[in-house]
Amino acid sequence: MISDEVWVRLDPRAGMVRRIAYGRWLLAGLAVLVAGATWTSGAIVPRLSHSTGGGGATTTYQDEARRRHIEAEIVLEVVNEGWLPTTVTAVGVRSAGLTLRSVTLDGSESFPRSIPPGTRMTLSLVLAVTDCRTALSEDVRLVVEAEQWWGRTTAEAQERWHIHSVESGCRVTAF
Known part of the structure; x- marks a missing residue:
């Protein structure tokens, strides 16, 4: 049989519960915080939201073939909720x-827009x-392309x- 003194000389921590490596847990926690901050900042994916602005009009007209057409003008506000500037290059539906x-920006400006x-x-x-x-x-999906x-x-x-x-124009004209 091997005595305890021999085991202590071979490995002083033999038989003890291993310590948790707190440094590794700290690094993992910091990595999660950095990833969350990067995501929230808008550095990876732009953080844009939208709301309907005031105004908007619906137009109903007939063409030469007496077909009825409805056009709706809708004003939307796109807000950058990230911590970094975002450059919008196009908007689609x-x-x-x-x-x-058509799309008009703040009057007459065109894309790209920071x-x-x-x-x-x-x-x-x-x-x-x-x-x-x-x-x-x-x-309806509003699609914003950003650089x-x-x-x-x-x-x-x-x-x-x-x-x-759209509802106001469709109510007047039944398809």
């Missing part, structure tokens, strides 16, 4: 019942209604921001 005709942190960019979208039922029943330090990315917001303007 994904919808089966609506087609984007949005500093915490500020707004006002968009005026002109949408043609191709199908009233579909346009009123779907959540980041590593390349281009898109941010989407899927909501029912178009309903009030």
Whole structure:
């Protein structure tokens, strides 16, 4: 049999519970905090939100073939909620019942447009209604293309921001 003195000489920590490596846990916690701060800052994916601004109009007209057309102008405000500026290069709409005709920025400015942190960019979208039922029943996706330090990315917001303007035009004209 081997005595305890021999075991202590071979390995003084033999038989003891191992200490937890607190340094590793500290580094892992710091890595999580850095990743969260990077995500929140908008450095990886732009942190954009939108809200309906004031105004908007609906126009109904007939073409030469006596077909009725509905166009809705909707004013949206895009807000940069990140900690870094974001450069918006394009705006689009994904919808089966609506087609984007034009986009106007803050009056007449064009893309690309840099949005500093915490500020707004006002968009005026002109949408043609191709199908009233579909346009009123779907959540329309506002797609914003932004340039980041590593390349281009898109941010989407899927909501029912178009309903009030489209509904007034569709109520007048039944498809």
